Amino acid sequence: MPRFDAAAVDCRVSVFREGLLTSFGHDVTLQVTNLSLDIGDDDGITADFDPGSLRVTTDISESDRKDIEKNAEKVLDPRKYPKIQFRSVSVVRDGDRARIEGDLTLHGVTSPISLEARDEGARWNATTILDQRKFGIKPFSAMLGALKVKPEVEVNISVPHS
DSSP, rough: OOEEEEEEEEEEEEOOEEEEEESOOOOEEEOOEEEEEEEEETOOOEEEEEEEEEEEESOOOHHHHHHHHHHHHHOOOOOTOOOEEEEEEEEEEEEEEEEEEEEEEEETEEEEEEHHHHOOOOEEEEEEEGGGGTTTTOOOGGGGEEEEOOOOOEEEEEEEEO
């Protein structure tokens, strides 16, 4: 069973702003810097992500980067919820594509999700949209809600061929 860590797997979460004062915020991408992903002989996938390991990769000021990472930690509360887990229940390959269905446990809530993956040569690349509210997460907001994060975040994950 191949096992991968953050040195091999690239997992990024894109967060988008909304509200009247969007010019004061940033659309940002955060990278998960601590994770493990296993692929079983039956193509079953299990993955564990450390919610406290999100680091901003967007080119912004150091001060803004620190604020965003601190806010992400407040929202995800990794002390109370130290692990994000994914367990596949179905992986259906069709040529250079795969549909992955599974259960994601985030912020103490387990919910089904699906990912569409593409074989792009040396790596499988998958994308999904997650609604934070589905997992009991209140999206970050500031300035009395005039600047806030959209409830939907985009997760992109890239895994080498096993």
